[in-house]
Amino acid sequence: MRPNLYQAIYPARVAHVDLENAYVLVSLEELADLADHEPSAVERHWAEYIAKRRVHQPAFRGMVLKAYDTQCTVCRFKHAELLDAAHITADSEATGDAVVTNGMAMCKIHHAAYDRDFLGVTPDYTIKINTDLLNEVDGPMLKHGLQEMHNLQIQPPVRSSERPSKERLAARFAAFSAR
Numbered sequence: 001m002r003p004n005l006y007q008a009i010y011p012a013r014v015a016h017v018d019l020e021n022a023y024v025l026v027s028l029e030e031l032a033d034l035a036d037h038e039p040s041a042v043e044r045h046w047a048e049y050i051a052k053r054r055v056h057q058p059a060f061r062g063m064v065l066k067a068y069d070t071q072c073t074v075c076r077f078k079h080a081e082l083l084d085a086a087h088i089t090a091d092s093e094a095t096g097d098a099v100v101t102n103g104m105a106m107c108k109i110h111h112a113a114y115d116r117d118f119l120g121v122t123p124d125y126t127i128k129i130n131t132d133l134l135n136e137v138d139g140p141m142l143k144h145g146l147q148e149m150h151n152l153q154i155q156p157p158v159r160s161s162e163r164p165s166k167e168r169l170a171a172r173f174a175a176f177s178a179r
């Protein structure tokens, strides 16, 4: 990322080596294209993951943002450039389908906080902030952006068929509470 700072991305495959020019091409994809190679379970899983992301994620984001009227369900922030479709059941799990009832539109900070269990949502749509974070003293992002969201209600989609699944929320909230 910059000298002496690396981000590991794996598994990856060496796709091409050019010894003359000291050049190595590392590929994160195309594992399925290796004709002379029987993919391992890890490689198959990775290839499926990449395919799933490529095919389903843009559609998922579009569906979820539309359902939530392009606003963060926690803080109502309205700029699409800074909004994500957060998964309730993680997409790395077998049941983490890219369906609107498995998503919530969230701004970047609330999405990251939700993924890392700093912020939870109960099955009855109440926002909970991690106890350690509630007791911390820091600047305006912590105070207004997170602590003041505690015990407020999320803004769910108008259409009931698009609202987040209570079963998924319950399972996810149990993981948040166990932290």
Ligand SMILES: [Zn+2]
Pocket (backbone or CB within 6 Å): 072, 073, 074, 075, 076, 077, 106, 107, 108, 109, 110
């Ligand atoms: Zn937000």
